[in-house]
Amino acid sequence: MYLENTAPNMKLRNILFLLSILFLACQAPQQVQSLQATHYRVSKDSVAADPKVTAMIAPYKTRLDSLMNIDIIHAEGEFKKDQPEGSLGNMVCDVLMRYATQQGYSPDLCLMNNGGLRIPVIYKGSVSVRTIYELMPFENQLLLLKIKGMKMQELLETIAATGGAPVAGIKMEIDNRSISSLTIQGKPLDVSKDYWVLTSDYLANGGDKADALKDPLEVKDLNKLIRDVLIETLAAMDTEGAHLVPITDGRISKK
Amino acid sequence: MEELAKNNRRDFIRKTVYLVGFGALANSPLKLFAKEAEPKSLLICHTNDWHSRIDPFPAIDKNFGGMGGAAIRASLLKEIRKQEQEILLLDAGDVFQGTPYFNFYGGELEFKLMSEMAYDCCTLGNHDFDNGIEGFVKQLPYANFPFVNANYNFKGTELEGWIKPYKIFKKKGLKIGVFGVGIELKGLVPDKLYGKTIYNDPIETANTIAAHLKFKEKCDAVICLSHLGYKYNGKKVSDEILATKSQNIDLILGGHTHTFLPEPVNYKNLINKNVMVNQVGWAGLRLGAIRINFEALSHKNLALSWQGESSINIQKV
Numbered sequence: 001m002y003l004e005n006t007a008p009n010m011k012l013r014n015i016l017f018l019l020s021i022l023f024l025a026c027q028a029p030q031q032v033q034s035l036q037a038t039h040y041r042v043s044k045d046s047v048a049a050d051p052k053v054t055a056m057i058a059p060y061k062t063r064l065d066s067l068m069n070i071d072i073i074h075a076e077g078e079f080k081k082d083q084p085e086g087s088l089g090n091m092v093c094d095v096l097m098r099y100a101t102q103q104g105y106s107p108d109l110c111l112m113n114n115g116g117l118r119i120p121v122i123y124k125g126s127v128s129v130r131t132i133y134e135l136m137p138f139e140n141q142l143l144l145l146k147i148k149g150m151k152m153q154e155l156l157e158t159i160a161a162t163g164g165a166p167v168a169g170i171k172m173e174i175d176n177r178s179i180s181s182l183t184i185q186g187k188p189l190d191v192s193k194d195y196w197v198l199t200s201d202y203l204a205n206g207g208d209k210a211d212a213l214k215d216p217l218e219v220k221d222l223n224k225l226i227r228d229v230l231i232e233t234l235a236a237m238d239t240e241g242a243h244l245v246p247i248t249d250g251r252i253s254k255k
Numbered sequence: 256m257e258e259l260a261k262n263n264r265r266d267f268i269r270k271t272v273y274l275v276g277f278g279a280l281a282n283s284p285l286k287l288f289a290k291e292a293e294p295k296s297l298l299i300c301h302t303n304d305w306h307s308r309i310d311p312f313p314a315i316d317k318n319f320g321g322m323g324g325a326a327i328r329a330s331l332l333k334e335i336r337k338q339e340q341e342i343l344l345l346d347a348g349d350v351f352q353g354t355p356y357f358n359f360y361g362g363e364l365e366f367k368l369m370s371e372m373a374y375d376c377c378t379l380g381n382h383d384f385d386n387g388i389e390g391f392v393k394q395l396p397y398a399n400f401p402f403v404n405a406n407y408n409f410k411g412t413e414l415e416g417w418i419k420p421y422k423i424f425k426k427k428g429l430k431i432g433v434f435g436v437g438i439e440l441k442g443l444v445p446d447k448l449y450g451k452t453i454y455n456d457p458i459e460t461a462n463t464i465a466a467h468l469k470f471k472e473k474c475d476a477v478i479c480l481s482h483l484g485y486k487y488n489g490k491k492v493s494d495e496i497l498a499t500k501s502q503n504i505d506l507i508l509g510g511h512t513h514t515f516l517p518e519p520v521n522y523k524n525l526i527n528k529n530v531m532v533n534q535v536g537w538a539g540l541r542l543g544a545i546r547i548n549f550e551a552l553s554h555k556n557l558a559l560s561w562q563g564e565s566s567i568n569i570q571k572v
Contacts (some may be wrong), residue, residue, distance in 0.1 A: 029474035030295055031427060032505045032550035035531050037519045040542040044311065044326050049326035050333065053371060057325065058308055060364050064355050118353060123315055133355045138385065249366055 043117065044156060065088040068130035070230060073238040077121040077246040081114060084254050087246035088117055089166025092135075092230065094247070096142065097168045099197050099233045105144060105197035108184050109156070110168040113208040116140070116200065117166065127244065129231055136227040140200040146218035155212035156182065156189070162209065163188035164252040200226055272451050275396040287312055295549040299478065300335060301345045302328075303510030304380065304537035306353030307365055312538070323540045325368045331542060341426045345433065347510035347534070348380025348482035351391075361386055366397035374400045376422055378435030379407070380479035380510060387448045388412050403480060405433035406460040408453040421464055424471055428547065432508030435480045436461055436497070438511055457483060457492055465503035476505045476547055485534050494532045500520035506531050508544060513537040519545065530553050538557060 027123070041047075079088040093110040100107050119134050147155070159165045160174045173181040182189055194217060203210040204219070222229075311324035336342060343384045346369065362383075369377070379402060383391055392413045405420035421434035434455040440449045461479060468474045479497070486495040494509040502525045515536035524530045535541035 029473055029552045031552040032476050032547055033294075033550040034548045035519075036505065036543040036548070037531075037533060039518070039535060040331055041542060042323050042331060042540055042542055044321060044323075044327055046322070047327060047330040047334060049324065050329035051326075053326040053329040053368060056367060056371065057364065060356060060360060063309065064359060066353050067359075088340060119350055121317070123317070125315070130355060133358060134353065137355075139358075202445060207442060207445065209418040209442070 013015055020106030040211065044128060058092055059224075068128060068133065071126040072129060072132070072235045073127050073242075073244050074128050075124050075244045075246075077081075077124050079244075079246050081117050081120045082248075083114065084252040085248055085250070086166070087192055087248050088135075089114065090168070090247050090249070090251065091122075092117065093166050093168035095233050096172075096198055096226070098237075099229050100144070100222070102233075104219070105198075106196070107144060108169055108195040109152070110198040111159070111210075112166040113203055114165055114211070115208055116202065119182075121169060127234065132227055132231050132234070138200075138202065138227075140202050140226045140228055142222040142224050142226050143199055143201050143204050144220035144222065145197045145199060145204055145213055146194055147197060147213065147216050149189065149193045149195060151212045152184070152195045152197075153189055153191055155197070155210065158209055158212060159252070160168060167251060170251060172252050175250065180255050219239040227228045246251060274544075280334060280417040287374040295427060296431055297319055297429055297431065297476075297547050297549075298335070298339045298342045299345065299506065299508075299543075299545045299547060300332065300342050301347065301533070301543040301545070302537065302539060302541075303347035303482075303508070303534055304349040304513050305346070305365065305414060305539045306349055306382070306537060307351060307357040307362070308538040308540075309356050309364060310354075310370065310389070311450040312323075319538070319540055322527060323538050325539065327388075328539055328542060329368070329372050331477065335355070335544065342429060343424055343426055343433075344375050345477075345480055346374055346377040346506050347480045348378045348437070349510055349537075350377065352382040352385045353538075361390055361445045362394040363397050366394050370397065375424055376400055376433050376480070377402050378482055379404050379418070379437055381438055381440060381444050384440065384444045384448045384452075388414050388450050388452070392417065403433060404437050405434045405464045406436050406457045407440075409451075410453075411451045413464050414452075420460075421468060423468070429494070429554045430473065432472055432474035432477045433463075434461070434464045434468065434477075434569050435482075437482045438484065439492075443523045457481075458497055461497060461501050461504065467503060469503040475549060477503055479504050479507045481507050481509045482511045484515070485509055485514040486512070494534070495520075495522065496504060498524060498530045500525055501530070502528065504530050506533070508543070510533040510537075513522070515541065519543075 057182060079091055080086050081088045092112055097110045117135060118137055154177060160179045161177045169185055171183045172179060204213050206214045287459050308323055310323050310327050312319040314320045350365050351357050356364055376402060395417060401422050402418050409418055421432055423462045424431045429529055439454050465477050468477045481494050483497060484493050486493040494507050498507055499522050507562045509532060513536055516534050519531045519533035522530050522532060533543050535543040
């Protein structure tokens with residue numbers, strides 16, 4: 001009733017006001033009401049490869065295949081990444097030790113890190129250059145570090161606390177994340193002695209909690225990528241007629 | 256005719272007033288109009304930890320033989336786009352490192368393919384620093400999508416100005432804020448590779464940015480791209496901790512721990528609102544797809560985060 005008695009400009013104002021409410025309602029900000037999830041499996045069983053993407057990849061792939069699909073040695077069994085020890089980590093450290101020895105060094109310990117082994121398994125059959133690239137994609141250098149016996153103890157305690165790492169040169173038993181027995185090159189740890197550790201520049205720079213490797217007494221850079229050392233040493237082993245056999249020998253064990 | 260128009264106008268006003276009056280009784284005058292609008296929804300597709308896995312896994316691989324591959328993912332995304340018209344396609348970092356494609360080409364092909372698949376946004380993972388800051392900058396010309404990270408300060412590095420804390424995307428009439436958080440680089444990435452990059456607390460940063468996106472930018476939804484990792488034993492900051500200690504985030508899409516979550520996990524955030532966390536393994540083996548359903552927000556029922564239920568409909572993988 002009051003509307004009918006209102007002046008026309010007042011009516012217009014009312015209309016504009018009401019229209020603006022309508023407009024605001026349509027433009028109202030949204031809020032999340034619910035979420036629904038689906039996980040799609042990326043598989044050639046569900047869709048065919050996109051031809052354009054395949055064509056984009058082709059020139060890169062062709063060049064890489066010619067460099068990567070080269071078999072270097074035969075694996076007699078399956079190599080696995082594991083803790084406290086795994087045949088994959090053991091193999092890597094044994095091969096690095098072999099290389100360092102051939103170069104005239106005698107490291108007491110070879111230490112790598114599980115996070116640095118980027119594939120969980122090497123299958124029985126031929127091991128190619130690609131396999132080693134995927135195992136060790138990082139541009140990590142091989143180093144020799146001389147550290148004090150006290151630091152060696154600290155380093156091995158860290159390894160025990162984290163459940164084991166890829167090693168060669170030691171035999172260690174872990175009891176509830178601490179060392180219950182230990183020999184280095186067959187002898188007990190002597191904290192007054194200095195030790196040589198063969199490792200990666202990643203760990204040498206304190207990566208993966210290896211703080212005990214920081215500030216070593218001496219550093220020898222072998223000036224080679226760990227990946228290249230593996231490829232060359234494995235190829236040489238193959239030439240010598242050696243086969244690659246998975247080994248777990250209790251170098252790190254749990255009580 | 257003129258008279259009729261006048262009458263109609265009066266009629267309209269009377270009816271409108273009635274409706275508004277009725278609406279006021281219903282405690283939410285705008286709801287009546289808002290409800291008539293088509294409910295909005297947007298599909299968010301996401302990947303994490305691609306690690307240069309451009310080709311499918313070789314047949315010999317016992318776990319993933321024949322699975323994955325960029326060309327298959329591109330096809331799958333095309334199918335999804337056909338149905339959805341518009342999607343938001345995101346990646347939670349570690350695009351780089353893991354196959355010789357990265358060793359030989361430095362990430363060039365990865366970025367080209369992500370551009371071809373029309374990724375909207377990506378955050379940085381620790382391995383994206385593997386060729387140093389300059390190695391990442393070198394590949395930027397191949398990426399036609401932006402990178403977001405809010406808790407790395409790149410001031411004084413070659414990346415300064417290239418990485419935005421967040422980006423806002425307008426899709427299907429919705430405004431979606433996407434920001435990134437990354438893991439502590441010290442001890443994980445060699446110092447020389449990340450150089451002067453400063454790591455700031457991800458939770459504090461996330462809360463600041465999320466509030467900004469929600470209230471200043473008035474985003475309809477806030478998504479965090481995280482490379483913190485899903486969860487750890489101990490106190491190390493993770494998506495789980497971020498989810499429970501933050502607010503104003505609707506969805507956290509994670510990476511780093513290569514976790515194949517069988518389904519996304521819902522958490523209650525700092526103020527007891529829902530937040531969803533998802534991660535889809537690694538190597539481009541899975542594509543996550545999360546549909547966000549919206550409702551119009553009235554001024555009376557202004558909510559800070561979504562209250563509705565999430566339903567999880569997992570395709571057999």
